[in-house]
Amino acid sequence: MSLNNSLILGLPAFAELSGEDADAILASARSSRFPKNAEVFAQDEEAHHFFLLLSGHIRVVRTMPEGEQVIARYINEGELFGIAVAMGRTNYPASAVAAVDCVVLTWQNKAWHDLQSRVPGFGANVYQTIGTRLQDTQSRVMEMSTRQVEQRIAGAVMRLVQQSGRKTEEGVEIDFPISRQDIAEMTGTTLHTVSRLMSAWEEDGIVRSGRQKVSVTDPHTLMLIAENRRTK
Amino acid sequence: MSLNNSLILGLPAFAELSGEDADAILASARSSRFPKNAEVFAQDEEAHHFFLLLSGHIRVVRTMPEGEQVIARYINEGELFGIAVAMGRTNYPASAVAAVDCVVLTWQNKAWHDLQSRVPGFGANVYQTIGTRLQDTQSRVMEMSTRQVEQRIAGAVMRLVQQSGRKTEEGVEIDFPISRQDIAEMTGTTLHTVSRLMSAWEEDGIVRSGRQKVSVTDPHTLMLIAENRRTK
DNA sequence: CGCTGTGTTGAATGCCGTCAACGTCGGTGG
DNA sequence: CCACCGACGTTGACGGCATTCAACACAGCG
Numbered sequence: 001m002s003l004n005n006s007l008i009l010g011l012p013a014f015a016e017l018s019g020e021d022a023d024a025i026l027a028s029a030r031s032s033r034f035p036k037n038a039e040v041f042a043q044d045e046e047a048h049h050f051f052l053l054l055s056g057h058i059r060v061v062r063t064m065p066e067g068e069q070v071i072a073r074y075i076n077e078g079e080l081f082g083i084a085v086a087m088g089r090t091n092y093p094a095s096a097v098a099a100v101d102c103v104v105l106t107w108q109n110k111a112w113h114d115l116q117s118r119v120p121g122f123g124a125n126v127y128q129t130i131g132t133r134l135q136d137t138q139s140r141v142m143e144m145s146t147r148q149v150e151q152r153i154a155g156a157v158m159r160l161v162q163q164s165g166r167k168t169e170e171g172v173e174i175d176f177p178i179s180r181q182d183i184a185e186m187t188g189t190t191l192h193t194v195s196r197l198m199s200a201w202e203e204d205g206i207v208r209s210g211r212q213k214v215s216v217t218d219p220h221t222l223m224l225i226a227e228n229r230r231t232k
Numbered sequence: 233m234s235l236n237n238s239l240i241l242g243l244p245a246f247a248e249l250s251g252e253d254a255d256a257i258l259a260s261a262r263s264s265r266f267p268k269n270a271e272v273f274a275q276d277e278e279a280h281h282f283f284l285l286l287s288g289h290i291r292v293v294r295t296m297p298e299g300e301q302v303i304a305r306y307i308n309e310g311e312l313f314g315i316a317v318a319m320g321r322t323n324y325p326a327s328a329v330a331a332v333d334c335v336v337l338t339w340q341n342k343a344w345h346d347l348q349s350r351v352p353g354f355g356a357n358v359y360q361t362i363g364t365r366l367q368d369t370q371s372r373v374m375e376m377s378t379r380q381v382e383q384r385i386a387g388a389v390m391r392l393v394q395q396s397g398r399k400t401e402e403g404v405e406i407d408f409p410i411s412r413q414d415i416a417e418m419t420g421t422t423l424h425t426v427s428r429l430m431s432a433w434e435e436d437g438i439v440r441s442g443r444q445k446v447s448v449t450d451p452h453t454l455m456l457i458a459e460n461r462r463t464k
Numbered sequence: 465c466g467c468t469g470t471g472t473t474g475a476a477t478g479c480c481g482t483c484a485a486c487g488t489c490g491g492t493g494g
Numbered sequence: 495c496c497a498c499c500g501a502c503g504t505t506g507a508c509g510g511c512a513t514t515c516a517a518c519a520c521a522g523c524g
Contacts, residue, residue, distance in 0.1 A: 062370065068378045072370055087363020088356055093370070124320055130362060131319020137369040138294065138304055138325070144376045145420035146300045149512065180471065188377035193512060195472060211470065211521065381480070411502065422481060427504060443489060443502065 003031055007054060008105075011078045013129075016120045025115060029105045040082065040096040040104060047084035047092050049106050053077055056102030057164065057176040061185075062094040071185045073133070074099065074176075076164060085109045086126050099176045144188055147228070150197055152187040154226035157207070161216050170208050170215055177212035201225075235263055239286060240337075243310045245361075248352045257347060261337045272314065272328040272336060279316035279324050281338050285309055288334030289396065289408040293417075294326040303417045305365070306331065306408075308396060317341045318358050331408045376420055379460070382429055384419045386458035389439070393448050402440050402447055409444035 005022035008014045014022065031054070034040055040051060043063055058075035072094050075081045084092055107115070116123045143152055157174075166175035180191040180198070187194075198214075201207045206218045206225075216222055224230040237254035240246045246254065263286070266272055272283060275295055290307035304326050307313045316324055339347070348355045375384055389406075398407035412423040412430070419426075430446075433439045438450045438457075448454055456462040 062374055064374060064378055066378075068374075070374045070377050072373075086359060087366070088360030089363060089367075093367050127318060127359065127362075128320030130359075130366065131321055134319070134362065134366045134369060135321075135325050137366060137373060140373055141304075141369060141376065141420075142294055142296060142300075142302045144373065145302050145417075146296055146298075179469090181469095185377075188373075190513060191471080192473090192514085195470095196512095199472070412504095413502080423503080424482080424505090425480060427502095428480095431504070 003029070008052070011052075013052070013078075013080055013122060013125050014119055015125070021118055025118065026105075028111045028114065029107050031103065031105055034098040034102045034104060036098055036100050038098045038102075040098065040102075041092050043093065043095040044091050047082065047090060048109055049082065050080065050085055050109065050112065051082045051096075051107075052080050052105040054103040054105055056104075057099040058102060058104075059097045059099045059182075060094050061097060069185050070188075071182060073136070074160070074164065080126065080129060083126065083130070085112050086130060099178075149187065149189045149193055151226050151228050153183060153189070153194060153197055154222050156183060156186050157214060157216065158219065158222055158226055160214075161219070165216075168215060171217035172219065173213065173215040178214060179212050183214075235261070235337075240284070243284075245284070245310075245312055245354060245357050246351055247357070253350055257350065258337075260343045260346065261339050263335065263337055266330040266334045266336060268330055268332050270330045270334075272330065272334075273324050275325065275327040276323050279314065279322060280341055281314065282312065282317055282341065282344065283314045283328075283339075284312050284337040286335040286337055288336075289331040290334060290336075291329045291331045291414075292326050293329060301417050302420075303414060305368070306392070306396065312358065312361065315358065315362070317344050318362060331410075381419065381421050381425055383458050383460050385415060385421070385426060385429055386454050388415060388418050389446060389448065390451065390454055390458055392446075393451070397448075400447060403449035404451065405445065405447040410446060411444050415446075 003026040005019055005026060008026065009017060009019070009022055014025075017025075029052075034056075040058065041047070041049070043061075053075050055077050057077075058081060060072040060075060060081065061069050062072055063069050075096070082092060082096060084090070143155060147155070160174045160178070161172045164175055165172040167173075180194040183194045184191045198207060198209055201222070202209060204221075206216070206221050208215045208217055221230065235258040237251055237258060240258065241249060241251070241254055246257075249257075261284075266288075272290065273279070273281070275293075285307050287309050289309075290313060292304040292307060292313065294302050294304055296302075307328070314324060314328060316322070375387060379387070392406045392410070393404045396407055397404040399405075412426045415426045416423045430439060430441055433454070434441060436453070438448070438453050440447045440449055453462065
């Protein structure tokens with residue numbers, strides 16, 4: 001047996017699943033390793049598969065005709081991604097790139113129906129996931145419409161440490177490599193502005209950051225900045 | 233019989249539906265009229281119903297804690313809306329307001345399961361709708377990240393006339409009342425900037441507009457502006 | 465040891481938001 | 495009918511935030 005069912009039994013998408021059903025589901029999946037910066041799938045490519053991230057972090061990126069890139073989201077361990085099939089799409093609307101070395105489960109689209117019928121609550125869970133992503137994206141539109149750059153960057157960094165933070169001796173660190181350019185592509189600004197603001201925050205002891213690395217040492221103040229309630 | 237099944241038989245969400253099934257589905261629905269500016273449901277309110285717009289236009293609005301508003305989308309005739317139940321949400325994430333006098337079909341959430349099992353392709357159609365809305369929202373994020381205000385406004389106006397346009401003798405007119413403020417809330421800018429730019433476009437013979445009314449007389453040039461390819 | 469990717473910082477420009485004032489339309493009530 | 499009032503629209507002046515342009519520093523890697 002190649003894959004152990006304990007890989008998926010703890011995940012929300014496969015809650016309430018029996019051990020033997022889990023084995024059957026894993027039998028139809030393929031496990032693969034993607035080294036850092038490898039592309040799991042490419043934007044506009046025909047969507048024949050869907051994926052589950054077992055370990056690592058995936059960056060989902062949309063590229064415009066003129067070449068500008070926007071980071072749609074980061075995928076965390078245990079999340080489904082590339083689920084074009086669930087939305088009735090035939091092509092991937094974005095690319096998925098490994099932010100670090102990753103392990104990924106891959107299914108063919110034709111296994112979708114089997115998963116829906118075999119796993120209780122799978123469909124509901126998936127559609128809730130999509131719904132959550134829609135709400136997150138709407139919130140991002142609101143943030144870009146109503147907040148200025150410093151608040152948006154602070155909010156983005158807060159969200160990253162909340163959902164992918166790792167405690168260290170100097171605060172909470174985003175546990176994958178992330179550049180100024182990446183943060184700029186998440187917030188609709190430039191790497192220059194990100195660099196300037198993060199330098200200022202470092203002066204004030206709010207963050208510690210370096211090459212592709214960001215730690216938050218004073219989450220409280222950073223949250224105040226995100227809400228534009230900081231008392232200078 | 234209070235509702236005629238021809239009301240819904242032509243709609244994409246109810247494709248491949250038999251006449252008697254349609255009758256049964258309508259029997260579980262309630263039809264109501266909402267005058268202009270009436271609220272169909274309110275943001276954060278518990279979601280007990282979902283809706284289908286039979287006629288009119290609905291504006292979906294999200295309000296921030298500080299009071300700023302953002303228009304998430306406009307709903308056209310024949311579209312489902314307020315489908316929190318399909319995303320596993322218990323509250324509405326936005327408000328829905330009638331942009332003109334509207335006729336709306338309302339179901340209780342408990343009718344959701346019945347519709348899914350009785351109508352072939354209903355589930356797939358709904359999830360495709362949600363998927364499309366997610367992609368649209370992502371595109372909006374990209375647009376706000378990479379284009380400047382004039383291009384964004386041009387793009388928004390083009391989309392409005394494409395999906396809700398009505399031919400008149402002086403071009404294609406958006407067939408519901410829309411103010412400068414509304415357009416600003418769709419594009420993340422201010423009513424002042426919208427007014428200035430639309431005045432300039434009117435000078436150039438690209439649009440004709442007045443109180444809560446916008447007609448596009450030169451769609452080609454407006455599209456060029458949206459793509460930042462206009463030769464001044 | 466050079467090269468590429470990443471990060472920092474200064475200076476100048478300009479887009480567009482803010483503030484302000486005024487004009488106009490349409491509905492409403494006396 | 496007309497006067498009033500609120501919603502909507504226009505336009506000018508000003509200024510600030512953030513981009514743009516530029517130059518340099520530093521790290522990791524082959």
